[in-house]
Amino acid sequence: MKNSIKVLFIIAFLFGCITIGFAQKPEQAGKKEKVEKKIKKEKKELNEDVEEVVKEKKQKKEKVEKKIKKEKKEKSEKVEKEGNSFGKDKYGLEGKTYGQERARQAKLNKEEKTKEFETTLEKGKEKANKAREKVKEVKDNLKAQKSQGRITDKEYNDKLERIEAIEKETDSLEQKIEKGKKLRKS
16 A cells, blocks of 8 residues: 555656646747747848848959059059159160269259249248338327327227237248248258
8 A cells, every 4th residue: 555655646746747847848949949040040141141241342342452453554554654753764865974964953953942942031021021111100100190189099909909910920920031041051
């Protein structure tokens, strides 16, 4: 009897465990499979998207490389035809005579630049002198107007501030001219 109770107890216990296992398993098993299928599908779609993007980038890169090669080829052909680099077209000169001609041209260019620089300095000097003269005249007129009572103190001060700003600009121009003179000497 004890054995039969033990056997019955074991059978009931096993039956209960099996029913509980079956009750839970089908519900979760279906969800797990659905989730796995969904994940696989999303991975596949992402891989396809990535492959498409990679293909597009490769195509763009190839187009750009072809364009660059074409431009380089055109430029090199242009340089070869025109002879822009020194020594390509030597004007029938060779060796020492070509070098001397290049040196002569360089000296001429330097002289031209120096002359341009000097004329610029002279023009700047003239502008500064004219500005000083005009500022002096305007100041004198302003003082005369104030002494005659034609303008108020406020108007006088406003106009005087404007004149002082112009004087500062003139001073900065003169300083630039002085720097230019120093550069010319060295």
